Amino acid sequence: MNTNTTHLTDEQRIDWLRLIRSDNVGPRTFRSLINHFGSAREALARLPELARRGGAARQMRICGEDDARAEIDAGRAIGVSPVAPGEHGYPPRLALTDDAPPLLGLRGAPEPPMRPMIAIVGSRNASGAGLKFAARLSRDLGDAGFAIVSGLARGIDQAAHRAALDGGTIAMLAGGHDRVYPPEHEDLLEAMLESGAAMSEMPLGHVPRARDFPRRNRLISGASLGVVVIEAAHRSGSLITARIAAEQGREVFAVPGSPLDPRAAGTNDLIKQGATLVTEAADVINAVAPILERPVEVPGREPEHAPPDREPDAGDRARILNLLGPSPIGLDDLIRISGTSPAVVRTVLLELELAGRLERHGGGLVSLL
């Protein structure tokens, strides 16, 4: 598959946006639906029935074609293009994560997201030394050809973006493109757009809430070869990014600090847990060099349709529902214990998901809500 060509037709793009904007459809459910029904269009047609079978309490809201078209047009008016995995401008490594956004709003230059990326994140309340080091590392990694990705936050994020302006730096946003957070960084973002980019999976107008930040952090780490954490206290957001990065198989780097400095507590802990200690750009470059040599192949979407062997019946649903609870359980276990075919189990899970009764976790685990 070529990673640099457009895969979606205009019609498909509208369908994809409608599907991901419909109730109870997250990136993982989206992928299940596409794999199950072969196209977003077919999935959209089947959503109400699936949700009803899953026991939805009320009619599920499906995003209409006009709404989707309006969102795309409004985005285009301020320079936002919706790109899908495998398309030019969609970070190739992010496309390989299991909860990659089906569409990502791209504003700015499409080239930087295609380059090898390193994430630099850290404390909003950073020390002068932390800010200085972030700027130095960002500039050195930029000079070495990496695109720097971060979260546009105060402190470390800002210092990293600013030092990488010339080379093209990328901000992953937690809210819509017209709801920049924090607002005082709108100027920085404008400066970034000249040779860099901003990306968001959220619709225009979406004001970022607390839970959107960890969700956004998976884009920062997922798009990157590795995440460098510079200054992080215990239990800080940057450590969440580091944990997600490790789960995504990304390199985790941390900058050490004095044991007496609470802003280094998190980074020192990361090193104790196996993160690579960073004092200069070479530490990062040497660690990611072997990964850089491996090609990144993003599969095309809208796969050939393999219809399920049969539809689930009431007995299947009861059996599978009975095995589910608040503790996450793996798909493989569900198939094995229920003695039901994989396709049928997947369909039942989709039904429950669309009815808002199932939560998907990483590693193929699901639990009842």
Place this chain on the structure above:
Amino acid sequence: MNTNTTHLTDEQRIDWLRLIRSDNVGPRTFRSLINHFGSAREALARLPELARRGGAARQMRICGEDDARAEIDAGRAIGVSPVAPGEHGYPPRLALTDDAPPLLGLRGAPEPPMRPMIAIVGSRNASGAGLKFAARLSRDLGDAGFAIVSGLARGIDQAAHRAALDGGTIAMLAGGHDRVYPPEHEDLLEAMLESGAAMSEMPLGHVPRARDFPRRNRLISGASLGVVVIEAAHRSGSLITARIAAEQGREVFAVPGSPLDPRAAGTNDLIKQGATLVTEAADVINAVAPILERPVEVPGREPEHAPPDREPDAGDRARILNLLGPSPIGLDDLIRISGTSPAVVRTVLLELELAGRLERHGGGLVSLL
């Protein structure tokens, strides 16, 4: 073997001191001589002949019985007891190193050197944070039952000793017991002697020279389960101690710091090379816990005498000398390539050593001087 009983008679102790104080006899040569001749007395009797056969340019100086007795008496007058490996007061782990001093002058309490030891070393020119952390770590490790060993230097050493005064802390000296360096730490040393100890392999009156400090550092690391380096610039003495510690199979610990702080450059490098990152005492305690469970068995000295099969002849000497050069070569290689018996090779090496023509390195390597 019991590690807590006296092994040497008074006569043997005099002989041991005479042997180690004679020209060209270092700890490794001492051990070779004792193993070869079965006793220091027998070795002393054979020294002149051995040195002559090895091609000594002039008569070698052998320490006389009166000189040895005078050194022991003068030491006793200021509270110094010469202890041998395996005797009470001689650090058991140090006794197992391959260049352990045959006699170590012990001043102060003999119990602390018998306890599990942790070395804390670091920059003389330490920061306030470094000194504070050294004191905290030293106190916490002391409270956990470890004896803290260091080098009585300014900066980190001093802070570590001072914080561990109550529990009994040990100073390894580079000079004689009456030549404390730096002189302004004489008061600290006096305070340490109440429940701790000072140890030196040097005779009274020996003023420490630059080369005595790395030599002394092997005592600090060798006596310990592990060495904690707190603040060390690139190419500093503490890094030498860390290197020796690693060669001796000791744990190496390092305290991280900001990449912008030159005093953390050495410790951050150590962590990159695999040292355990330390931010609290638990990091040290957890790492050494498995080692603590293994018993330390110090073999008794003056082994049964196994006389060599035959004395070397001129042909043996020529053959072995021919294989030696300025590059270190292993004993096993010498035996194999020369086709000569191990006992004969060892005797020839001893002869060369006593003639001042051979240097012994770690790992059984030797080179011609």
